[in-house]
Amino acid sequence: MELGPIWRSLTRNKAGSVLIALQIAVTLAIMVNAIAIMQERAEQMGRPSGTDEANIFTLSSTAFVPDTNIQSLIEEDLKLIRSQPGVVEAIATNSFPLRQGGSARGFQLEPGAGKETLTGAVYYTDEHAIEAFGTHLVDGANFAPNQVVWGGQNGDEWPANIIITESFAKTLFPDTAESAIGKTVFVDDTRPVQIIGIIDRLQAPWRNWGEIENTVIVPLRQEGQQQWYLVRTEPGAQDRIMPEVEELLAQSNKNRIIQSVRTMQEVRDRSYLSDNAMIKMLGFIVTLLILITGLGIVGLASFNVSRRTRQIGIRRALGATRAQVINYFRIENLLISGLGIAVGAVLAIALNLFLVNAFSLTPMSWYVIPLAMLAMWVVGQIAVIGPARRASRISPAIATRSG
Amino acid sequence: MLKMTHVSKIYRTDTVETHALREFSLTVDEGEFVSVTGPSGSGKTTFLNIAGLLEELSGGTYELDGRDISSLTDSERSKVRNEKIGFIFQSFNLIPELNIFDNVDVPLRYRGFKAPERQRRIERGLELVGLASRMKHYPAQLSGGQQQRVAIARALAGEPRFLLADEPTGNLDTEMAVSVLDLLDEINAGGTTIIMVTHELSLAKRARRNIFVRDGRVSDRPPEIRLAASAGQV
Numbered sequence: 001m002e003l004g005p006i007w008r009s010l011t012r013n014k015a016g017s018v019l020i021a022l023q024i025a026v027t028l029a030i031m032v033n034a035i036a037i038m039q040e041r042a043e044q045m046g047r048p049s050g051t052d053e054a055n056i057f058t059l060s061s062t063a064f065v066p067d068t069n070i071q072s073l074i075e076e077d078l079k080l081i082r083s084q085p086g087v088v089e090a091i092a093t094n095s096f097p098l099r100q101g102g103s104a105r106g107f108q109l110e111p112g113a114g115k116e117t118l119t120g121a122v123y124y125t126d127e128h129a130i131e132a133f134g135t136h137l138v139d140g141a142n143f144a145p146n147q148v149v150w151g152g153q154n155g156d157e158w159p160a161n162i163i164i165t166e167s168f169a170k171t172l173f174p175d176t177a178e179s180a181i182g183k184t185v186f187v188d189d190t191r192p193v194q195i196i197g198i199i200d201r202l203q204a205p206w207r208n209w210g211e212i213e214n215t216v217i218v219p220l221r222q223e224g225q226q227q228w229y230l231v232r233t234e235p236g237a238q239d240r241i242m243p244e245v246e247e248l249l250a251q252s253n254k255n256r257i258i259q260s261v262r263t264m265q266e267v268r269d270r271s272y273l274s275d276n277a278m279i280k281m282l283g284f285i286v287t288l289l290i291l292i293t294g295l296g297i298v299g300l301a302s303f304n305v306s307r308r309t310r311q312i313g314i315r316r317a318l319g320a321t322r323a324q325v326i327n328y329f330r331i332e333n334l335l336i337s338g339l340g341i342a343v344g345a346v347l348a349i350a351l352n353l354f355l356v357n358a359f360s361l362t363p364m365s366w367y368v369i370p371l372a373m374l375a376m377w378v379v380g381q382i383a384v385i386g387p388a389r390r391a392s393r394i395s396p397a398i399a400t401r402s403g
Numbered sequence: 404m405l406k407m408t409h410v411s412k413i414y415r416t417d418t419v420e421t422h423a424l425r426e427f428s429l430t431v432d433e434g435e436f437v438s439v440t441g442p443s444g445s446g447k448t449t450f451l452n453i454a455g456l457l458e459e460l461s462g463g464t465y466e467l468d469g470r471d472i473s474s475l476t477d478s479e480r481s482k483v484r485n486e487k488i489g490f491i492f493q494s495f496n497l498i499p500e501l502n503i504f505d506n507v508d509v510p511l512r513y514r515g516f517k518a519p520e521r522q523r524r525i526e527r528g529l530e531l532v533g534l535a536s537r538m539k540h541y542p543a544q545l546s547g548g549q550q551q552r553v554a555i556a557r558a559l560a561g562e563p564r565f566l567l568a569d570e571p572t573g574n575l576d577t578e579m580a581v582s583v584l585d586l587l588d589e590i591n592a593g594g595t596t597i598i599m600v601t602h603e604l605s606l607a608k609r610a611r612r613n614i615f616v617r618d619g620r621v622s623d624r625p626p627e628i629r630l631a632a633s634a635g636q637v
Contacts, residue, residue, distance in 0.1 A: 002512055009500040012541075314496045317457055318510040318557070319485020321478045396484070397457040399496055400448050400569050 006332050017336045020293075020300045024340025024376055027293045029347035032372045033355060034282040036364035041275040047212075049097035050165070050201030052134025053264040055088070055233050057242050058096060061249060062226045063256040070223040071150060073253060077229065080252055081245055086237030089132040092227045093125040095205045096133070098264070098271040099228075102205035105216070107172065107185045111192070120168050120216040121204030124151075129217050130163070132232050133202055138166060140181040140197035148219040158187060159219045163197035167213035207271050238263060293376075294383040297337075301329055301387035305394075312391050313398030322392035329388035330381060337380035341373045348372070404565065404596055405431040405454060410463035412449050412619075423449040424619040427463070431598060433564070436591040438610035439600045446619040447600045448569065454598060455488055455567045456480045467565070485513050489558030489595075493570035495550040497542040497557075503529065504538040507557045514561055528556035532586065548579030555586060559595075566590065568599040572606060584609050 010017050063073060074092045081090040095102030103124070106117035123129065127143040130136070143161060151157030162185075164172070169180040184192045202215045229249075233241050242261060250258045262270075269276075305312070312325060320328075348369055355361040412424040424446050431437050441447050452458040453465065456472060465472045467483065475483065490496075497506045507528055511521040529535045532552035534545075542550050551571060558566055568587065572580030584606065591597050591611075599610060607613050615622040 005501055005505045005508065005512075008502070008505065009498075012500040310496075311498050314492075314498065315509060315513075316481065317455070317484065317490055317496075319481050319513040319561075321481040321513075323478070324481075324513055395458070396481075397452045399490065399492060400452055400455075400457065 002328060002331060003335070006328065007335055010332065010335060016300050016303065017339075020296050021336050021340035021343065023293050023296050024337055024380070025344035025347055027289045028341060028344025028372055028376050029351050030289055031286050031375075032344075032348035032364065032368055033351050034286045035368050035372065036352060036355075037361065038279045038282050039365065039368070040362045041279050044207065045272045045275055047203070048201065049203045049264070049268070050133065050135045050199070050215075051097055051203075051264060052232055053268065055235055055238055056132075056134065056230060056264040057233070057238055057245075057262060058099075058228055058230050058264070058267060059246060059249070059261040060226060060228050060259050061256050062259070063253075064225070065255040068225070068255060070225070070227070071221075073256070074221060074223075074227060076252065077227075077249055080248055081229065081231055084241060084244060084248070086234045086241050087245075088232040088234055089128050090229060090231045091125045091128045091132040092221060093123050093129070093230055094222055094224075095121075095123060095228065096230050096267075097203040097205060098207060098267050099205040100207065100271055104204070105187050107187055107216070108189070109172065109185060111186045111190045113189050115186075115189070118168075118171055118214070119211060120164065120214045121206070121209070121211075122216045122218050123202075124218050124220045124222045126219055126221055130197075130199060132230055134232055135199045135202045137163075138198050138200050139179055140195070142197055143219040148221065150223060151220045152223055157220060158191050158193060160192075160194060161196045161219060162193050163199060163217040164195055165202050165213055165215045166198055166200055168215060169195070169198050171211070171214055207275075290375075290379055294379050297333060297380050297383035298387060300336075301333065301384045302390075304329070304332070305387045305391040308391075309394055310398055310401075312394045313396055316394065316396035317399035325392040325394075326385070326388040329384050329391055333380045333384040334377070337377055341376050344376070345369050345373060404433045404435075404468065405429070405598075406464075406466045407454070408464045408466075410453060410465055411461045412446075412453060412458065413461045422619055424453070424460075426620060427616075429614060429621055431596060433596055434591070434594055436587070436597045436609075436611045437599070437614055438607035438612070439598060439614045439616055440602060440604060440607045441616035441622075443602065445616045447602070447616050449619070450616060451567055451569050451598070451600045455490060456484050481513075485510055485561065487563055487565055489561065489563035489566045491551070491554050491558050491566065491568040491571045493573040495542070495547070495554045495574070497550055497553055499542050502539050502541050503534065503545070503553050506542065506553060507560050510557065510561050524560045524562075525556075528560040529553070531559065532556045546579070547575050548582060551575060551579070551583055552586070555583070555590075559590065564596060566595050566597045568597060570601055571599060572601075572603075580606070 078090055078092060081087055102121055104119050104121045106119055108115045108117045126148045127145055130142055147159060147161050149157060149159045172185060173180050180195050180198060184194050186192055204212045204215050231245060246258055246261050315325065352364050356363050407427055407429045410424055410427040414421040414423060427450065439447050439450060453460050460473060504525055507525045508521055511524055526535060529538060532555055534549060534552055537545065572583050575583060587597055601607055
């Protein structure tokens with residue numbers, strides 16, 4: 001190993017090497033944090049919604065005649081949809097996971113104004129919801145049909161019972177190992193509602209909401225002009241049923257508009273469109289940075305080969321094999337990269353701390369920096385191999401040429 | 404020690420073929436101090452490149468220590484250069500970014516010596532050329548004569564059996580040239596075989612045997628002597 005002489009030689013010609021080391025450092029810092037952001041977004045995108053996404057589609061029905069009997073329209077629509085072969089279940093709901101629009105209410109453990117309130121997303125629907133969403137009841141019981149009430153969209157009416165997610169149960173009752181079943185919480189300060197069931201998971205409609213797992217199913221059908229229908233089909237039947245249901249509903253009542261007919265996969269894709277774009281953009285930037293850094297290393301190494309053509313010839317004349325010449329440039333690159341990588345690691349941590357504090361980013365995983373360091377080292381070694389091989393082909397006879 | 408038989412070297416481009424050496428035959432025995440002289444373009448440097456395994460020959464045979472050199476791989480040639488041959492170049496060929504110690508160290512590292520052994524050899528080599536106190540200096544901080552002495556120390560550090568000197572005093576003034584030639588005499592007296600390529604006949608006379616090269620062939624007499632003989636003055 002020629003570490004000592006190579007290092008001493010580098011310190012005699014610092015400018016190019018320092019610039020490349022800085023480039024590596026900056027690339028590493030940006031790369032690490034971009035990966036951390038990409039990872040965070042990817043993890044968000046990968047969270048299960050708690051529904052049987054592969055077999056669910058949704059559509060919206062908007063009645064445009066003012067005096068339409070919404071109650072009977074909903075009942076007829078649901079009856080029609082549920083009668084279709086291949087349909088597992090269907091509900092009318094105010095929203096569903098990933099829709100990016102919906103309702104949330106404050107729940108408190110004690111009645112009265114000014115008490116601590118915990119927010120949960122609410123899905124106003126009926127006793128078919130658990131089966132329609134494809135979520136699972138883990139404790140308690142489902143709603144009985146007679147527990148479902150009708151109400152307007154102003155939220156004045158509230159049924160006596162609710163079903164909540166496990167996550168929300170833990171949020172409401174963090175200090176007890178007891179089941180939340182049978183416990184009473186209060187909505188709108190004083191209105192008591194009893195928890196009768198707990199489901200394993202059902203995400204709120206907003207993908208970026210911090211309490212996304214805190215969800216409540218309320219057995220209340222809202223009588224609004226606009227309704228969302230969520231339909232769960234048997235596996236493989238969705239593509240056939242979707243257009244059929246759209247057509248059936250459109251034909252059954254022509255005084256409304258059927259629109260936004262989408263599979264849950266489409267809903268998910270639309271919901272995470274910006275995250276997906278962000279991941280692609282950051283991926284592109286990281287790739288570009290690595291490429292530019294790699295080209296910088298190639299450039300510096302090529303320049304060094306050209307500048308040291310005679311020196312390489314002398315080394316060859318003094319007995320260096322081609323492999324030793326290649327190793328020389330690889331070690332030189334290792335030292336430059338090592339410096340850049342070390343500085344880059346510190347920069348990356350500093351930048352991540354800043355991002356975590358300034359933008360509430362999740363701190364990066366411990367393994368991102370070592371992996372990025374390894375990646376930069378590999379990039380450096382790959383980038384230098386071409387110029388190094390060119391150097392190894394320099395003839396030792398160059399040493400006897402006057403110059 | 405060194406035996407070249409009918410060696411030829413041809414440089415080819417797309418359109419031109421240059422015969423740098425033709426039917427070049429030479430034998431140098433162990434411990435000899437041989438000078439190779441000739442006019443510019445006569446093939447001296449090509450001979451040196453082939454003798455030093457810096458270039459491959461186009462034809463003929465070359466044996467070094469009884470070993471046929473033409474069959475060696477590039478790595479084997481590097482190893483022979485490193486272990487058996489020391490080089491002294493006209494322009495010193497020190498590496499400017501390395502200090503004197505590291506310059507002398509270069510061939511020793513390729514040889515794979517451990518650090519203490521390398522240090523011993525470097526110190527001894529630099530003491531021999533009188534520059535032990537300048538180890539941390541860089542080439543640019545030394546005079547031409549001192550740089551050539553460092554180059555000699557580097558050439559000798561590996562204890563080669565065979566020293567090739569290419570115009571070793573070409574870039575030195577007379578006083579420094581004499582001191583370098585004195586040093587070469589001393590080294591030769593120690594048993595190292597030396598081949599010195601030079602275009603100066605006065606320097607060539609310091610060698611025990613003189614070889615004259617002309618048009619890529621070994622000539623029996625130097626041009627000046629032959630010219631004098633034809634004029635009836637010798």
